Amino acid sequence: MNIVFSITYKGNKDAIQRSIKNFETQGKKFDDRNRNAIKLFNIDGNVVNIKSFKIPNIINRVAYKFIRSSKAQRSFEYAHKLLEKQIHTPLPIAYFEEKSGFTFGRSYYVSEHLDCDLTYRDLIDNSPYAGNEDILAAFARFTYELHKKEIYFLDHSPGNTLIKIKEDGYEFYLVDLNRMKFGSMDFKTRMKNFERLSKIESQVKIMATAYATASGEDSDLVFGAMWEGIQGFQERFHKKQNFKKKLKFWKKEKTA
Structure with a gap:
């Protein structure tokens, strides 16, 4: 696991790492998404937002390992850029990346959770x-x-x-x-x-x-x-949605 914390984060890093390790079984689900998942964790009285990016396709597994920055890393780095430019975003805490051999697994972006109106x-x-x-x-x-x-x-x-x-x-x-x-x-x-x-x-x-x-x-x-x-x-957008509907109907007809 590649782990990078923000130099400004002075909180409980061990608790953050445990939250990543137990992401599937702990935390409060914040958002139901097909591709990615967001959960909230209480770390020493502060609510932390952790976004888990799904395992990428085989091409991106190699690309994220050797060529491109992962979505979690980009989220982390872009958050710092925004703050440098005095644009608001929830404070970045860390990002985590699962890397093994020649491939790339899940990645996680950790930030403070913002209660908005x-x-x-x-x-x-x-x-x-x-x-x-x-x-x-x-x-x-x-x-x-x-x-x-x-x-x-x-x-x-x-x-x-x-x-x-x-x-x-x-x-x-x-x-x-x-x-x-x-x-x-x-x-x-x-x-x-x-x-x-x-x-x-x-x-x-x-x-x-x-x-x-x-x-x-x-x-x-x-x-x-x-x-x-x-x-x-x-x-x-509507052309794309219509194409998806036709494709779904064609698949049903083919398997019927």
């Missing part, structure tokens, strides 16, 4: 916050701040931004960090970063207006580019 999804779903103009506008300004600091969050989707409501505004925390790029972005790329968020036109207009005000760009141009990207994404 809502996620971005609550802004677009049926919740008391749905369509909240103040928070949507603040989120758009936050996204512009990411772009200004040359952070391209590839998984900028409804479940990956946690929101805390403060007396003087809102704090946004990024999670699920293993897919990011860093560097300057052109206008088209920045607008594309909104494509997986809301598909409700009125909400997109609120975000476009706020982003344009923050960036100094034309609001009609910003909205047009945002909306075009969202529609393109929705079209690709």
